[in-house]
Amino acid sequence: MxxxxxxxxxxxxxxxxxxxxxxxxxxxxxxxxxxxxxxxxxxxxxxxxGPARLVLMAGLQGSRKTKVARALEARGFLRFSPDERVWQAHGHYGRDFPRGEYRVREQPILEEIATEVREALLSGRDVVVDHGFWTASEREKWRRIGEDADAAVTLVHLPGTHHERWERIKERNQQTYDDPNAMWFSEEDLLRHAARFEPPGADEPHVTYTGDLDPVLRALEASAVT
Structure with missing residues (x-):
């Protein structure tokens, strides 16, 4: 046929x-x-x-990753959120389990999501991973997952000043017990995490999100051209 x-x-x-x-x-x-x-x-x-599309994001807390991911979800992308999976499996960060255990509890969930992402891409679904991907090595690992499934991979960098991110985090902290995407962070947490974040360089093709989704959508349209 x-x-x-x-x-x-x-x-x-x-x-x-x-x-x-x-x-x-x-x-x-x-x-x-x-x-x-x-x-x-x-x-x-x-x-x-055209190929299936995989969207990865590079951004700290408060950089509006979930806003972008949900906008793509509304356009038919399948959204995977490790934070939501951790919430469902283990409860609230800092209340139901110690804050220092987050990475240990998150790792098997990331591996589970990686398998599901690969299967979704192979079936022809477009996918966005609602996750920060702080390091170049982590982004490369997930880029390979997409490329191994013959998907077009787009990396979205979400920069921003510390002040902008902290203002969003302060507001988000008010919903921390009701929203799995609103884990509580202090300003010291944000500063410490920023020191560990590796923004994409010239050797990592990416599109920058500064509040306007159109450049991201144009990049996705271009990536789908065979």
């Missing part, structure tokens, strides 16, 4: 519709035939000529 060929306009329409259906599914307002429509759209998008 000849695969269905979609032009860019139809792809955008399908992605927007898929995003609306996924949002309805999350809020419990999905119509009776919604799951069938989601499956059909996913299969249609998976059959397009």
């Amino acid at each position: 000849t695969p269905l060929l979609l032009d860019d306009t139809l792809v955008h329409v399908a992605e927007d519709r898929l995003g609306s259906l996924l949002q309805a599914q999350r809020t419990g307002t999905l119509p009776p035939n919604g799951k069938t429509e989601i499956t059909r759209i996913m299969r249609t998008l998976a059959g397009r000529s």
